[in-house]
Amino acid sequence: MxxxxxxxxxxxxxxxxxxxxxxxxxxxxxxxxxxxxxxxxxxxxxxxxxxxxxxxxxxxxxxxxxxxxxxxxxxxxxxxxxxxxxxxxxxxxHPALRPGPRPEPATPSGSRISVLFVCTGNSARSPVAEALLRHRTGDRVHATSAGTRPQPHLHPDTARVLRDTFGIDIAGQRPRAVDTMRQHRFDHVITLCDKAREALPEFEHEPRRAHWSVPEPGTDHFHRTAADIDTRIRHLLPVLDTTHHEPTEA
CATH class of the missing domain: 1.10.10.10 (Winged helix-like DNA-binding domain superfamily/Winged helix DNA-binding domain)
Structure with a gap:
């Protein structure tokens, strides 16, 4: 709405x-x-x-x-x-401002909610969001990420910040192309960079779309970017519990 x-x-x-x-x-x-x-x-x-x-x-x-x-x-x-x-x-x-304990995210049917994060290269912002959502929800949410123009490898600071700050190991993960995801069913597709938002293709199952305008992190700003994304992830959790499958643009 x-x-x-x-x-x-x-x-x-x-x-x-x-x-x-x-x-x-x-x-x-x-x-x-x-x-x-x-x-x-x-x-x-x-x-x-x-x-x-x-x-x-x-x-x-x-x-x-x-x-x-x-x-x-x-x-x-x-x-x-x-x-x-x-x-x-x-x-x-916003659902995150609801008083009291926050419910665990789950779809009405009880199946796992599926979230796709997209940035241009899938080397920094979107893999950070994927890792943090998975870290905060365990197996309750299926999180993945992709890029509109994926890089050959993750940025080295991506793995370093996730490991040093959050204890998350994503060594060995490789960037993916968003075009390979278009026929998958996602409940939410969230873009994290403005270029990716403009280049995002249509998805067959019409997920709910949202955009987070997160600047591309410089070498000295990966911790700040990861902290910003983590805050957004925490605010996303109650949204996952309250939204349904109708398409919308946030």
Missing amino acids: DGSNRERPAFVRLAAHPLRWRLLTTLATGDHRVRELVALVGEPQNLVSYHLRLLRDGGLVTATRSSFDGRDSYYHLDLDRCADALAATGSAL
């Missing part, structure tokens, strides 16, 4: 307005009457009352009659409700 078509979560719609955000942050420190809020935020009473009503309708703010003057009310921010709304907002943005 195109993310631009998703409706904004209710908390975002409510809190994004500047005045409502000021009211929320003011009420976060304690309960206030309307006239106090008017003075604190420096806005007319009718405007403050209007936005307080929207916050009440959204369930973030409640009002109780004053026990001193029954004609007056105190407004209270429901922090637990805000916490739940913030958590739901994070989940709506």
Whole structure:
């Protein structure tokens, strides 16, 4: 699904307005009457009352009659409700932001999810992603990689960084051509360089496609590149659990 078509979560719609955000942050420190809020935020009473009503309708703010003057009310921010709304907002943005333990990636049928990583030479970025996904998921995910114009050999720093930083041995692995993979069934195809994205062929089984724009690592930047890819892999794991087989472009 195109993310631009998703409706904004209710908390975002409510809190994004500047005045409502000021009211929320003011009420976060304690309960206030309307006239106090008017003075604190420096806005007319009718405007403050209007936005307080929207916050009440959204369930973030409640009002109780004053026990001193029954004609007056105190407004209270429901922090637990805000916490739940913030958590739901994070989940709506990305599955990795869902609170609590992350589920193990698995397809609805229980078979292994298959992921193909592609860069131009299949000598650095995509084999790093393949190795790290396999390392983090074991046999639960089938990970492989290929190149649109594969090099004869892996870059020597690829094997070195994976071995020294993550304890992963890929000695003996050889770059593969993405054209040899086109008839294989993949659930996800992820490109890691901009050239590969533009040159990526169509796949027979229409996998879900995504692009990670990772710069080609220089000799002194392999550790930084591997760390960037590892972060992306960690964020990919909950996505693998929540996505299905319909094709999309991320």
